[in-house]
Amino acid sequence: MPRLPAKSDTERISKSAYRDRADALRVALLEMQVRLRSSSLKAVVLVCGVDGAGKGDVVNVLNHWLDPRWIRSRAFDAPSDEESERPPFWRYWRALPANGQIALFLSAWYSDALRERAAGCEEHWLEPRLERIRRFERMLDADDHCILKFWLHLDKDTQEQRFRAFESDPLQQWRVTESDWVNWARHDRFVEAAEELLEATHTPACPWIVVDSGDARRRDLAVAEALLDAVEGRLIRQAGQSASEPDADRARAAGRASSAKTADAPAVAKLRTLAHQSYQRERDRLQGELNQLHHRARSAGRPLVGVFEGRDAAGKGGAIRRLVPAFDARVLEVVRVGPPSDEELAHHYLWRFWRRLPRAGGVALFDRSWYGRVLVERVEGLIDESAWSRAYQEINDFELQMVEHGTLMLKCWLDVSPEEQARRFGERKRVPYKRWKLTEEDLHNRALWSEYDDAIRDMLERTSTDHAPWVVVPADDKRRARLRVLEAAVQALSDHLDAGSTAEEPLASLPSEAHRNR
Amino acid sequence: MPRLPAKSDTERISKSAYRDRADALRVALLEMQVRLRSSSLKAVVLVCGVDGAGKGDVVNVLNHWLDPRWIRSRAFDAPSDEESERPPFWRYWRALPANGQIALFLSAWYSDALRERAAGCEEHWLEPRLERIRRFERMLDADDHCILKFWLHLDKDTQEQRFRAFESDPLQQWRVTESDWVNWARHDRFVEAAEELLEATHTPACPWIVVDSGDARRRDLAVAEALLDAVEGRLIRQAGQSASEPDADRARAAGRASSAKTADAPAVAKLRTLAHQSYQRERDRLQGELNQLHHRARSAGRPLVGVFEGRDAAGKGGAIRRLVPAFDARVLEVVRVGPPSDEELAHHYLWRFWRRLPRAGGVALFDRSWYGRVLVERVEGLIDESAWSRAYQEINDFELQMVEHGTLMLKCWLDVSPEEQARRFGERKRVPYKRWKLTEEDLHNRALWSEYDDAIRDMLERTSTDHAPWVVVPADDKRRARLRVLEAAVQALSDHLDAGSTAEEPLASLPSEAHRNR
Known part of the structure; x- marks a missing residue:
């Protein structure tokens, strides 16, 4: 697996280049989702990484680009009492997606191991936990779950800049807490632990995808493209396996044909003409206002x-x-x-x-x-x-x-x-x-x-x-x-x-x- | 509705008379349950009453006499955090039975109102809560829920005797807590509040059934017979409503025919011959031992x-x-x-x-x-x-x-x-x-x-x-x-x-x- 980059690439992709790629991607993602929904495949997307790399943002973007009606997102904070009265993985089981759905999980079953390892836990404590994770993922993979594991990375300096930028923006300052700074001071130890964990859980069926998060736009494109490729690939493999069924064949052919269209200029152009300057401005303003109220709620x-x-x-x-x-x-x-x-x-x-x-x-x-x-x-x-x-x-x-x-x-x-x-x-x-x-x-x-x-x-x-x-x-x-x-x-x-x-x-x-x- | 009896009838029904009635009842209950399971009816049984009257025992007896595979029992203690983050009735909704099932609920939506009223809450606090309860029950009743509300009653002296008896038995003394005695001292006020609440929620569709619990055997028989009658009656009414459907007719005829058999000597005798002295003794011993371990667990x-x-x-x-x-x-x-x-x-x-x-x-x-x-x-x-x-x-x-x-x-x-x-x-x-x-x-x-x-x-x-x-x-x-x-x-x-x-x-x-x- 790729090592975590020692230096984040913060060069920004231009807004127009971003929009071109994003527009095409969004059409392809929606089409992928239509095919996914009629399959027995389930997608489980883990979004992990260092603080400030934008785990929450990535989940928000995917919710926005995909059809959110077939998505379930979950962060796993402190377990509820109903959760802590069951085995630790109960909370993940209850959140697993049904056929055709996509689950977006933040950190999930890696957070404990990561935290403990960074805090210096022993090998013999860690190893059985990693083995449990490997088995869990292998089991899901074997049963038509397409698992994607993203590691969003930032180097220490870039992380600091990110925090400072949040703190100087009144609309974003709630995002940086004192404990973020404490963790920042321990950045090296955390990255060392992460590299070890990623290495140990980087399996052929469920590999890690490291995403340099120095630039938010490149990060979002990279995640979305990897998701698209992985699910598309899995759908094709699945269709191939049941190729004897004529229905699946037809669905597959239809899927590929319409997917091929995604690069066509007309579809993209269509999306573009829908965008109307004053509408967009007003929409963004209202979304911002609603977001503020949401945080108060x-x-x-x-x-x-x-x-x-x-x-x-x-x-x-x-x-x-x-x-x-x-x-x-x-x-x-x-x-x-x-x-x-x-x-x-x-x-x-x-x-x-x-x-x-x-x-x-x-x-x-x-x-x-x-x-x-x-x-x-x-x-x-x-x-x-x-x-x-x-x-x-x-x-x-x-x-x-x-x-x-x-x-x-x-x-x-x-x-x-x-x-x-x-x-x-x-x-x-x-x-x-x-x-x-x-x-x-x-x-x-x-x-x-x-x-x-x-x-x-x-x-x-x-x-x-x-x-x-x-x-x-x-x-x-x-x-x-x-x-x-x-x-x-x-x-x-x-x-x-x-x-x-x-x-x-x-x-x-x-x-x-x-x-x-x- | 009947007033709560001022004096409990503690005369015990003889063991043999009890067993005759219980044996016949159990066959009839199991047969009723078979018909219930193939219907769209759901039974909701509320077991309320004064402490020591045996609410838990009644639930245990029904679980034992009926086929427990289609029963869900629930006590509603302090809400879990997942429950308290939703409207108060969420916990009852999530426990409602599916078609053909029986739910046995202890106190449930009456416990708050009862406690608060006994503690002297105001009318204007209480009344909207009672109205909510009436509406909730009416709504369930209208949608094929057969609701039975039992009030298990004991007078103050009998309650005291019951507590003393528990305390003198090492296997039962866990059943009496200090707060039971505190409540006992307030028995009169509690009964007054109960009478008021029962009166206010005694509706034609969901009437209260007051069960004198002076004798445990009579209590159990009374509850089981009322449950049998109510569900049987409702199944017949339902079959009558859809009498135009030949299937329902046949099911109903079959149901009644086989129910008529329950009083036959052979079926009851059969149950009796199964009972074998040394088996029973050993079974009771093991169940007692298991019960002790269960409390430790x-x-x-x-x-x-x-x-x-x-x-x-x-x-x-x-x-x-x-x-x-x-x-x-x-x-x-x-x-x-x-x-x-x-x-x-x-x-x-x-x-x-x-x-x-x-x-x-x-x-x-x-x-x-x-x-x-x-x-x-x-x-x-x-x-x-x-x-x-x-x-x-x-x-x-x-x-x-x-x-x-x-x-x-x-x-x-x-x-x-x-x-x-x-x-x-x-x-x-x-x-x-x-x-x-x-x-x-x-x-x-x-x-x-x-x-x-x-x-x-x-x-x-x-x-x-x-x-x-x-x-x-x-x-x-x-x-x-x-x-x-x-x-x-x-x-x-x-x-x-x-x-x-x-x-x-x-x-x-x-x-x-x-x-x-x-």
């Missing part, structure tokens, strides 16, 4: 739950993706609500949402939500009238419990016109990498437009409560819709963070039965 | 994991049921491992077992387990050879991680001969309430007897490790097998509790690769 321990509903092609996914960069990906989960799993089907319909509620300071953005009960389930006649008509109050109660607990709530209805929806469906048919988004179901739902009208009206009337009001966002203009969603998020956080946690005065606001069933 | 915070494997009809379920009475049902889970759910299928095969590992002091008994990987999945060719051959080491690693964490392990292989299996299959065909246990699959597996021979031999050889050895139990004689399993459990606990937690010296015993793959 985190330190106050208040969770954020965002609900995004709208007809097909209303732009829910796009709006969510514009929110993602404002949050620390380590505490963010984007929950894509599709058909329930069989375990979920065997429980009360709200159970699947209760189980996804974020912890203190965490963020969950729901792409579709519990409102499916009074939308699709009502319109399709999956449940009878008594079930969906009592759901309004059940949902209001559910949201009230969150708000009383101190949760910050944001509910956006993205309102698209039938004409614009038709236009977007047409576009999806034409653009190859959007084609997978257009399903039979979308066309079927379109036929039920007026039935949905009733259901939507009832929903907005009966579940727009004081504690969790709906924000209706006109969605025919995508850019304006995205800015409106960002504004609504900023509003929701600033209003309620200033008001203080309602948890101090719990249940006081439980509205009367009569009021809530208006 | 609990206070040491050490989890217990039991694995029960064996061919069809080897008596795994029966052996597990004889272990259940030795454990506190509030920390016990019997995990029946059937086909994986779709969420489980989308993960690594060990993921579904990791997620069921017990917390500190908890007990999980697995009826079938991760060994399915090297048994059914190997024999049926569900996975290729490379997958099952690497599973031996993966399983050894998994178990080692548990043991190093301090988990007490018990692995029993119940060894039944082909002749005895054939006899049991024949019996299942004849006895009506055993018939549901005999499936096509059982007969199919029988045809693969010799393929299983190889798989079983390899499994016992390659996964009998120092840290988690197999106990092979001859199973043709059911009674001897059950005693042997009890002995093995006693042995496993006493050996390792005496040796102290291996967690103090973690990972020291990780055997070399060569040794483990012998």
Whole structure:
């Protein structure tokens, strides 16, 4: 394996060169993810490295470039009490991705060993732990997990410069703590321990990828390209193994063909024309503001739950993706609500949402939500009238419990016109990498437009409560819709963070039965 | 609703009268559970009441009388940190049963309100909480949850006598704490608060059932009979609602017909002849011994994991049921491992077992387990050879991680001969309430007897490790097998509790690769 570079290369790649590579990469990454999702492969990405090298930034960038609905990010801080009552690897097991998903883990199972080794632990303490790690990774690798292990590196001087730069920026100074400086003083010992650990766990199936993090842009490109190559390669190998199955063959051929297109000028150019100067400026400003509020919410321990509903092609996914960069990906989960799993089907319909509620300071953005009960389930006649008509109050109660607990709530209805929806469906048919988004179901739902009208009206009337009001966002203009969603998020956080946690005065606001069933 | 009795009726029902009623009840309960399992109904049983009335005992009895594989019991002590970071009802939501299951909850969502009211909280604090409870129960009731709320009552004098009796028995004195006596002094205020709460939450759909607990036997019978009636009634109502579906009709007719048989003398007599004096004495002795060890394990915070494997009809379920009475049902889970759910299928095969590992002091008994990987999945060719051959080491690693964490392990292989299996299959065909246990699959597996021979031999050889050895139990004689399993459990606990937690010296015993793959 490559040694850790003694000197970081801090020369910056130009903004335009970066953007060219990034644009092409993002298209390729999204296409890779489409293929990944229909496979039994799971990607586990470990982001390790020295402090200040940007582990969190890399996770944020990947969340932004990829479709976050199939990503789960996790930092592993001090174990919760439920975790510490089980064997140490329990917390990693519970966070492992399902088929087609990508897990982004910070440090994870290397952090203990690294810390202890740098602190001078004995060989006989370390060796069995490394053996455990090797076996764990080998086992996952053998069972269709594609494991990527990144080591983000900085030399001591560059690390110092990075810290100083953070400290001089009021928006970033929270990133440097006293213990960062203590660790910095021990940089040499830490790097020595890291080299030893990387060497010992650099296996053919799960090699380390050392990324010089002297320049953030080069670092992000290097990580994303390595991820793309590794998953693509694994998908091809897997397709090759099951080459006798004609389906897999076709999928593979389709995958490669569309991947080959990623370098084409048109696709890239298309992305470029979408970018609009004033939109970008406003978007960046709002994301920055939201990010500030997010840090306040985190330190106050208040969770954020965002609900995004709208007809097909209303732009829910796009709006969510514009929110993602404002949050620390380590505490963010984007929950894509599709058909329930069989375990979920065997429980009360709200159970699947209760189980996804974020912890203190965490963020969950729901792409579709519990409102499916009074939308699709009502319109399709999956449940009878008594079930969906009592759901309004059940949902209001559910949201009230969150708000009383101190949760910050944001509910956006993205309102698209039938004409614009038709236009977007047409576009999806034409653009190859959007084609997978257009399903039979979308066309079927379109036929039920007026039935949905009733259901939507009832929903907005009966579940727009004081504690969790709906924000209706006109969605025919995508850019304006995205800015409106960002504004609504900023509003929701600033209003309620200033008001203080309602948890101090719990249940006081439980509205009367009569009021809530208006 | 009935007022709480001012004077407890402590007259004891005779042992023989008790046994007659209990025997008939147990058959009826098991039959009810069979029908429940094939329905979309879920039973939620709340066991509340004054200290010393035997809330824990009632949960233990129900676990013993019913098939524990479809029961989940939970006490709600101080919330874990993961729980306290979510709205207060999150912990109840995550414990709600799935279709066909029964949840036994101690106090649960009434404990806070009761304690606070007895301590003199204000009306305006209490009322919204009661309203929340009423709504929650109404919502569950509307969605196929059958809710039973038991209030176990004792008057002040009887409560005192109960405590004194516990204190004078060395095996029971752990049950009385100082705070029990403090609460006892406040008995009147507590009863007043309870009456108020019961009154306020006694709704038509979810009424309270007050059970005079002056005599433990009458108490247990009253609870079990009320549970039987309520679930039976609900199943009939449900069948009536979907009477247009011929399947439901047939199921209902079958259910009632077989239920009608429960009063028949033969079925009850059969149960009686199984009971054999010396077997019973030995069983009770071992259960008592195991119970003592269980309390030591609990206070040491050490989890217990039991694995029960064996061919069809080897008596795994029966052996597990004889272990259940030795454990506190509030920390016990019997995990029946059937086909994986779709969420489980989308993960690594060990993921579904990791997620069921017990917390500190908890007990999980697995009826079938991760060994399915090297048994059914190997024999049926569900996975290729490379997958099952690497599973031996993966399983050894998994178990080692548990043991190093301090988990007490018990692995029993119940060894039944082909002749005895054939006899049991024949019996299942004849006895009506055993018939549901005999499936096509059982007969199919029988045809693969010799393929299983190889798989079983390899499994016992390659996964009998120092840290988690197999106990092979001859199973043709059911009674001897059950005693042997009890002995093995006693042995496993006493050996390792005496040796102290291996967690103090973690990972020291990780055997070399060569040794483990012998």
